Amino acid sequence: MGLNTLAPAPGSRKPRKRVGRGEGSGLGKTSGRGQKGYGSRSGAKDRARFEGGQMPIHMRMRKLRGPTKKMSMPFEPFRTHTQPVNVQDLEARFESGAEVTVEALVAAGLGTRKGVPIKILAKGEITKPLTVHAHKFSASAREAIEGAGGTVVVVE
Template identity: 80%
Template structure:
């Protein structure tokens, strides 16, 4: 490795020791009540009279000048058991991921990877939940992999390594 490349690599590494705000992001604080010449003297940028000029005035983000606020005007949709609210769980799919790197690490070349074999090796241990093979990591051995689903990249890599893919119908 050349010294120039090593130098740039060292500069790019970010840690707590070298975090700082973007240049020009931090502004100096307003120093109010320091005389008329400063532009923020006398009333200190609060205007003349009224609730906003007094100490302890509330300036909430949701305040609308006494009008009924939008968060109170909107209808309430309480919980997933009401007809009017969004059904949450109906469209969610539950799968447990198994990565190619884990298969490559735990199985010998030419092995048959079934759901039982995965469970025996500590992968896909949740019963009743479909197993999906994902393409994280590399696979170097030909394996016959059986699972409920495969990502497109995982299927490609398994077949490129000389293995086969079998989808389990549930």
């Protein structure tokens, strides 16, 4: 294969539409614009958001303003983000008496999002005594880990 053999896929390239070149072309006289109306006039705006005079969707939709509103901004500057890890996952992946650090969680395939704090949640059951290091713990997860004979260490 060389550069001289490259060609676009069949049907992907069409010749440009030459309007106003006689009736035989199929695009003569009104040049595909129809008879009358706004779209037939010169200078008619064919915007992507224009809906024929109907109130456009970007104006019909509700506005959610203010940085602290739950769904207001796409960036949500005041929301705290954590990645959840459940105690049932700790039960499944770690041996009894293991030291569960943040690095160990990442190595086990839990808490893989870089730079996002890990929070241990209480879904499922835990029976093994583990020493768990994480950024945050729910109250019930802390209770479950300590109830199984383990210890909880909050990482700063």
